Amino acid sequence: MPNPKQAALAAALLLPFSATQTVHPLSGSNWTLSDPGSNVSIPANFPSQAHLDLYAAGIIGDPLYALNEFEQRWVAYSNWTYTSAPLPGLSPNASSTWLLFNGLDTFTSISFCGQFVASTNNQFRQYWFDVSEILHACSNEKDRVLAINFGSAPNTADAIASEPGQETWPHGVQQVYEFSNRWFIRKEQSDFGWDWGPAFAPAGPWQPAWIVQLGSQAVYIRNSIVDIYREGQLNLLPPDQNQPWVVNASLDYFGNLPDNATLSYVLTDLQNHTISSGALSDVNTTNATITGSTIIPNGAVELWWPSQLGPQNLYYITISLQSSSKASLASVTKRVGFRTIVLNETPISDQQLALGIAAGNNWHFEINGHEFYAKGSNFIPPDPFWARVTPQRIEQLFQSVVAGNQNMLRVWASGAYSPDFMYDLADEYGILLWSEFEFGDALYPVDQAFLDNVRAEAEYNIRRVNHHPSLALWAGGNELENLELMLVNQSAPEQLAKYTAQYETLFLDTLLPAVFENTRSISYTPSSTSNGWQSLNFSATHPIVERYNNLTTGSVYGETDFYNYNPAVLHNASALPIGRFSNEFGYHSMPSLQSWRQQVASSDLSFNSTVVLLRDHHDPAGGLNTSNIANSSIGQAQMTEAVEMWYPTPGKRDPVANFSAWCHATQMFQADLYVFEIAFYRRGSGLPNRQLGSLYWQLEDQWVAPTWAGIEYDGRWKVLHYAAKDIYEPVIIAPYYNITTGNLSVWVTSDLWEAVSGTATFHWYDWSGKQLDVNASQSVAFEVGAINSTQVLQTFTTDVLSNYNLSNVVLHMSVEAHGSLPNTNTTRTFRHENFFNPTPLRTAQLVDPGLTLTYSPTTANFTITSTRGIAAWVWLDYGEGSVVHFDSNAFWLLPGQPREVGYKVQSDGTGGVWIDTVTVQSMWDQTQSASVGSSANGTANGTGSSGTPIPYTSAAVKTSMSMLAVAVAALQLAL
Numbered sequence: 001m002p003n004p005k006q007a008a009l010a011a012a013l014l015l016p017f018s019a020t021q022t023v024h025p026l027s028g029s030n031w032t033l034s035d036p037g038s039n040v041s042i043p044a045n046f047p048s049q050a051h052l053d054l055y056a057a058g059i060i061g062d063p064l065y066a067l068n069e070f071e072q073r074w075v076a077y078s079n080w081t082y083t084s085a086p087l088p089g090l091s092p093n094a095s096s097t098w099l100l101f102n103g104l105d106t107f108t109s110i111s112f113c114g115q116f117v118a119s120t121n122n123q124f125r126q127y128w129f130d131v132s133e134i135l136h137a138c139s140n141e142k143d144r145v146l147a148i149n150f151g152s153a154p155n156t157a158d159a160i161a162s163e164p165g166q167e168t169w170p171h172g173v174q175q176v177y178e179f180s181n182r183w184f185i186r187k188e189q190s191d192f193g194w195d196w197g198p199a200f201a202p203a204g205p206w207q208p209a210w211i212v213q214l215g216s217q218a219v220y221i222r223n224s225i226v227d228i229y230r231e232g233q234l235n236l237l238p239p240d241q242n243q244p245w246v247v248n249a250s251l252d253y254f255g256n257l258p259d260n261a262t263l264s265y266v267l268t269d270l271q272n273h274t275i276s277s278g279a280l281s282d283v284n285t286t287n288a289t290i291t292g293s294t295i296i297p298n299g300a301v302e303l304w305w306p307s308q309l310g311p312q313n314l315y316y317i318t319i320s321l322q323s324s325s326k327a328s329l330a331s332v333t334k335r336v337g338f339r340t341i342v343l344n345e346t347p348i349s350d351q352q353l354a355l356g357i358a359a360g361n362n363w364h365f366e367i368n369g370h371e372f373y374a375k376g377s378n379f380i381p382p383d384p385f386w387a388r389v390t391p392q393r394i395e396q397l398f399q400s401v402v403a404g405n406q407n408m409l410r411v412w413a414s415g416a417y418s419p420d421f422m423y424d425l426a427d428e429y430g431i432l433l434w435s436e437f438e439f440g441d442a443l444y445p446v447d448q449a450f451l452d453n454v455r456a457e458a459e460y461n462i463r464r465v466n467h468h469p470s471l472a473l474w475a476g477g478n479e480l481e482n483l484e485l486m487l488v489n490q491s492a493p494e495q496l497a498k499y500t501a502q503y504e505t506l507f508l509d510t511l512l513p514a515v516f517e518n519t520r521s522i523s524y525t526p527s528s529t530s531n532g533w534q535s536l537n538f539s540a541t542h543p544i545v546e547r548y549n550n551l552t553t554g555s556v557y558g559e560t561d562f563y564n565y566n567p568a569v570l571h572n573a574s575a576l577p578i579g580r581f582s583n584e585f586g587y588h589s590m591p592s593l594q595s596w597r598q599q600v601a602s603s604d605l606s607f608n609s610t611v612v613l614l615r616d617h618h619d620p621a622g623g624l625n626t627s628n629i630a631n632s633s634i635g636q637a638q639m640t641e642a643v644e645m646w647y648p649t650p651g652k653r654d655p656v657a658n659f660s661a662w663c664h665a666t667q668m669f670q671a672d673l674y675v676f677e678i679a680f681y682r683r684g685s686g687l688p689n690r691q692l693g694s695l696y697w698q699l700e701d702q703w704v705a706p707t708w709a710g711i712e713y714d715g716r717w718k719v720l721h722y723a724a725k726d727i728y729e730p731v732i733i734a735p736y737y738n739i740t741t742g743n744l745s746v747w748v749t750s751d752l753w754e755a756v757s758g759t760a761t762f763h764w765y766d767w768s769g770k771q772l773d774v775n776a777s778q779s780v781a782f783e784v785g786a787i788n789s790t791q792v793l794q795t796f797t798t799d800v801l802s803n804y805n806l807s808n809v810v811l812h813m814s815v816e817a818h819g820s821l822p823n824t825n826t827t828r829t830f831r832h833e834n835f836f837n838p839t840p841l842r843t844a845q846l847v848d849p850g851l852t853l854t855y856s857p858t859t860a861n862f863t864i865t866s867t868r869g870i871a872a873w874v875w876l877d878y879g880e881g882s883v884v885h886f887d888s889n890a891f892w893l894l895p896g897q898p899r900e901v902g903y904k905v906q907s908d909g910t911g912g913v914w915i916d917t918v919t920v921q922s923m924w925d926q927t928q929s930a931s932v933g934s935s936a937n938g939t940a941n942g943t944g945s946s947g948t949p950i951p952y953t954s955a956a957v958k959t960s961m962s963m964l965a966v967a968v969a970a971l972q973l974a975l
Contacts (some may be wrong), residue, residue, distance in 0.1 A: 033082055035078050047204070047206055051202050063384070066600060069615075077155060078152060081147055082147070084145055084147070086143070090144055091213055092136055095132075095214055097212070098129065100128045101205070103206045104207075108121075173499075174443065178193030179201055189441075190381060217256055219253040219330055220255050223252040226247065226249050227247075229246055231245070233340065234520065236533075245300075247293060247317070250518075253288065263291075264277070264319075272316075301315060304338060314336070314337050339367060340521070341521070344364055364693060372407075372692070373693065374581070375407055376409050378410045380415060382700055402430070402431065403725065408472065435475070443480075454506065454510055454511070455514055458510075458515075473524070473525065476511050509542070529558070529561045531557040532557055533547060561582065563586065567641055568645065570676060581694075584697045586697035587674075588706050588707055588708050589670035589720070591663065592877075595714060607663075640662075646672070647923065652928070671724075671890060674696055675723050675726075679736075682727075682734075700713075719875070722890040725888075729830070729832050730750060731756065731819075732749050734834055741796070742798035742838075744796065754820070755783055755784065756819035757783040758781075759781055760779070760815045765870060767870050769866075769896070775800060797838050805845070809837070849869040850869070851864060851865070851922060852867060855915060859900075861900045861901060862918065865898040871922040877919050882907060
């Protein structure tokens with residue numbers, strides 16, 4: 001497990017050093033936030049964002065509470081000024097004085113000593129300004145004040161969109177959420193709203209800043225890149241793993257660099273033992289950068305591997321800038337790893353065809369020359385306000401990622417570029433970060449000023465994070481080819497060529513060179529999702545020619561995403577896409593009652609309450625705003641219909657308990673669907689499409705609301721994260737069923753790098769736990785190849801179950817196999833079990849399984865036992881005030897086979913009392929009118945209050961809109 005201090009240490013080492021410079025951090029609380037139009041002037045922090053300082057001062061309530069997202073819109077439409085106190089310690093005799101900003105969100109006018117300095121218009125860029133002359137003329141220390149005025153992003157975006165001759169797009173192409181015109185500005189796109197998050201459009205200095213003073217022969221390293229790759233390596237092509245390592249380092253500086261400056265390096269391990277050192281060769285200097293390289297022999301360092309694929313070996317490299325006389329000018333230290341990571345989109349080879357792989361192109365990742373199965377999810381901004389995202393918060397999230405058997409996260413476009421500490425932690429935990437430029441679900445302008453702005457943004461961020469071994473890929477943006485260009489073709493096919501050319505101008509002519517000219521180690525794809533490239537030629541002006549829809553029948557290309565909100569898609573394998581990789585798929589669910597209580601009043605804890613409905617932003621028609629806000633019922637109706645189709649309808653007498661039961665039921669459908677899809681995609685590793693990746697939507701929440709997340713805002717796991725953890729085990733067994741024909745097959749899938757052998761066992765039961773005399777019950781010996789699948793059962797329920805009521809049969813299947821994880825020499829036993837019932841649980845003849853729950857302080861384990869029948873979806877729950885992750889949860893249980901479950905406490909505000917709040921329930925409890933559940937001490941958790949059970953039906957959701965309309969009208973008046 002990583003040392004929790006390593007990430008902070010590595011981040012500190014990124015700071016450049018020079019003996020002839022003075023750096024004054026601007027961080028702290030000695031700032032004022034003001035807006036004359038709102039008559040507001042309050043203390044403020046730096047870094048920060050206006051909403052956070054207004055909340056801290058009591059001017060506004062918690063932005064994430066209830067309907068504050070809408071009621072606080074005035075904040076987004078105001079202009080906010082951050083003003084420092086007089087800045088002490090500045091020397092007017094310095095040779096040069098610079099302002100350095102790592103992140104200003106977004107439109108600013110900057111003044112120093114009362115003099116205008118510059119304006120900025122990009123949240124993602126680093127800005128630096130020479131203010132030497134201003135300081136020389138600013139003799140009174142009391143006048144040395146820095147002021148940064150932040151203009152309203154929504155207002156500015158609208159103003160840009162209204163400019164004469166501004167680009168417009170065909171109807172229905174641009175995906176609008178709550179604020180319009182996000183595509184005109186370089187700001188976090190989800191700040192304008194998304195279907196899983198609120199729209200605050202915050203403003204403020206969201207990243208640190210400094211005043212840097214330099215001597216006459218001094219420089220400051222503002223940014224740098226270390227690129228580690230195999231000699232001869234080119235982007236997007238698998239390199240020769242026998243070649244030595246090339247380390248290419250480039251320093252971005254401002255100040256006065258002496259002539260004939262040189263570069264040297266020292267490479268050490270984490271214990272400060274020197275591995276290699278010397279001068280960098282081929283040094284090249286410009287007025288802004290100095291670059292050099294060296295060779296590290298193959299075998300001098302140990303490889304870095306993702307989680308479950310090997311150790312995360314890390315090193316420190318110090319790059320020193322020296323004068324021609326070897327005097328030290330500056331240095332920067334970075335923590336690095338040695339690995340190759342390639343997105344392989346090459347054509348299927350003759351050798352692959354001979355193995356039965358379908359023709360077309362590959363689309364998979366290779367780490368250190370090995371293809372592997374990418375298991376993971378999609379990462380969104382973990383908070384609407386990045387200024388309060390801490391390393392501790394990301395570390396807790398990454399602990400859940402690794403505990404969930406995931407090795408890759410797709411860092412979704414349209415958020416913000418990930419901070420350095422996030423990559424540091426990913427390096428330590430072995431999590432590959434598929435990273436994207438911040439463009440998504442829209443087409444973008446291509447005027448030269450916009451393109452120049454984007455190029456500067458891209459180069460800064462590419463160079464800033466490239467040294468991290470966890471960096472897996474740069475993608476141009478989200479759903480550009482498979483959605484945006486498709487929508488153009490549907491809405492205005494005669495303009496498809498025009499907008500395809502504009503798309504290529506931004507994503508192939510601007511972003512691709514920014515990647516290829518700065519790094520050899522990282523692959524680039526212009527869009528997630530796409531059919532990949534058709535040709536690759538590094539000697540051409542345009543190295544990549546995209547395939548688009550130039551497809552050959554029978555061949556397989558590229559990656560897929562999949563969303564279908566008809567709940568009948570569950571277990572319907574024919575509805576799922578066939579591809580080489582799946583980067584997005586999912587269905588939304590409600591958060592837990594415990595999370596709802598953190599951001600919603602008790603009086604609003606109802607499935608159809610106005611507040612709950614308005615926090616559901618899922619609207620396939622496009623956008624939640626004051627003109628179509630009633631469409632928030634669409635997501636609620638879809639979740640309700642899914643529960644009604646597949647599960648017993650909750651009907652508890654206590655209204656809050658009933659609300660909780662409904663929330664939990666939506667989570668079970670979500671988990672059921674994801675397990676079905678993940679198993680399907682993983683099985684594809686052994687089928688002709690050779691499918692090698694599954695990244696579901698989405699990992700985590702950024703507030704409490706109905707979303708696609710598997711981890712709630714405070715870190716509590718939904719049913720989904722437990723279920724995904726189980727189906728992402730290295731060796732799994734899974735059923736595939738055609739309800740129309742009764743065709744049932746069971747497959748074992750392994751993502752291990754060596755063939756494994758073992759035994760699969762099958763037993764049929766009725767719901768009471770009685771074993772049935774079915775001739776399909778058997779044990780089957782099998783062998784499954786490396787990253788492969790094999791079928792271990794093929795039968796027809798119409799035959800083997802012809803004498804049984806299908807609503808009263810359950811198949812228990814288990815697998816035991818022996819093998820080892822990659823890059824380990826230890827053989828271990830891999831076990832997995834699964835259950836299959838041929839009818840929906842809604843019609844199943846469920847029985848009370850008689851669950852018991854005990855807790856042992858000695859072993860710190862809970863023991864759950866079913867005493868009377870098969871328990872479906874056993875769920876351990878716990879109260880508010882803590883975040884606890886059980887070793888397993890949301891499992892099925894055979895009678896008389898106790899399961900011990902350990903746990904990890906991630907945070908605890910209860911002083912350990914949370915243990916007394918733990919309860920257990922199963923699907924059977926969902927049908928009971930009382931609020932029931934066995935607690936850790938074996939007593940009832942409560943009988944609920946008397947009264948009539950409150951039904952929630954899809955019809956009820958839809959008819960509630962009359963009450964919602966009244967609330968919407970009132971809200972519109974408030975806005």
